[in-house]
Amino acid sequence: MSAALESSYRELEQRVAGLTAELAASRSERLALADRLETLIDLLPGGLLVLDRDGIIREWNSTAESLLGGPLAGRRWRELADRLFRDGRADGTEVRLADGRWLAIARRPLEAEGGLILLINDVTETRALREALARRERLSAMGEMVAALAHQIRTPLSAALLYASQLGGGQLDGETRERFAGRLTERLRHLERLVDDMLAFARGGALRGEAFTLGALFEELQALLAESLESGALRLEIDCHDPACGLSGNVRLLAGALANMVVNSLEAGGGRARVDIVTSTLEEGGIRLRLGDDGPGVPEDLAERIFQPFFTGRADGTGLGLAIVQATVRAHGGDIRLESRPAGGALFIIDFPPPPLADALPSGAENLASEGAEHE
Structure with a gap:
């Protein structure tokens, strides 16, 4: 009887030792995985913030700290955002900081925990390139339109010159003079609209938000x-x-x-x-x-x-x-x-x-x- 109990006890000991070893190995693997994940997050080219359900920053990477400036631990996102963006403006999902930089900020909810992940990227150079490209395209379009614009201007201008020459002749009665003056004004206003429209089109789209x-x-x-x-x-x-x-x-x-x-x-x-x-x-x-x-x-x-x-x-x-x-x-x-x-x-x-x-x-x-x- 005692031999059987001793054998069972030793077998149980061996199982406990095995489970302990497995748990230790699993914990070691989890720690190694966490270290690798932390290193990977820290090497991301964009910033990453993890907010809890109260909007407090609990995790972040070094890029986020660099983009937003200063220590982030335990800070409320609302207060940080108010300080950073107070003098800025928004455009789509992009925000302009008070210092002129543009950040793209994407949001992902943490449904299980009730928190939020913010992904932040500096898109200042990208926006500058987009604006330069858009301006180049507008200038190219302007070049293609020059011939058409010349034709558009020539027609009302010729009519305006004709009416002006008739008005200067001195042989018109009052009613005809008034009619020609009205037509001259109409043609000149058409020219003004054409020039205004062309300028508006050429300026294209950079807007203050x-x-x-x-x-x-x-x-x-x-x-x-x-x-x-x-x-x-x-x-x-x-x-x-x-x-x-x-x-x-x-x-x-x-x-x-x-x-x-x-x-x-x-x-x-x-x-x-x-x-x-x-x-x-x-x-x-x-x-x-x-x-x-x-x-x-x-x-x-x-x-x-x-x-x-x-x-x-x-x-x-x-x-x-x-x-x-x-x-x-x-x-x-x-x-x-x-x-x-x-x-x-x-x-x-x-x-x-x-x-x-x-x-x-x-x-x-x-x-x-x-x-x-x-x-x-």
């Missing part, structure tokens, strides 16, 4: 169209899902682009038009703006060309209006397209990206900061 709301955008638009609205020539219906919804860019420039489209509707409708603007939220958080009118619409064979510079269906058009609208929308990170409308008229769809950290301007970072504080 300013925060504004849909409500402010539509107020600016109505102010630009006040004369047509008061005269009754224009009936403008705006159905805004959320006037407080934020955008980033230049509210006057964007309102001017929308006004350009409304004026197109007026001209296509013979001086009278009804224009409906409806906004909504896209699934990914962006904003959709639908602008439709009750005019004759755009012929199908012309639909693909309407955004091309110098393409126009009107004898007195510059052909730059919708090209400028498209450039302005793209400068705001958006996209514009023409869609068919079974009921008639033209329908333009403008999609803007999610209010880029931009509800948070001027700091450009409040949204990011709030991400880390959602769990407080």
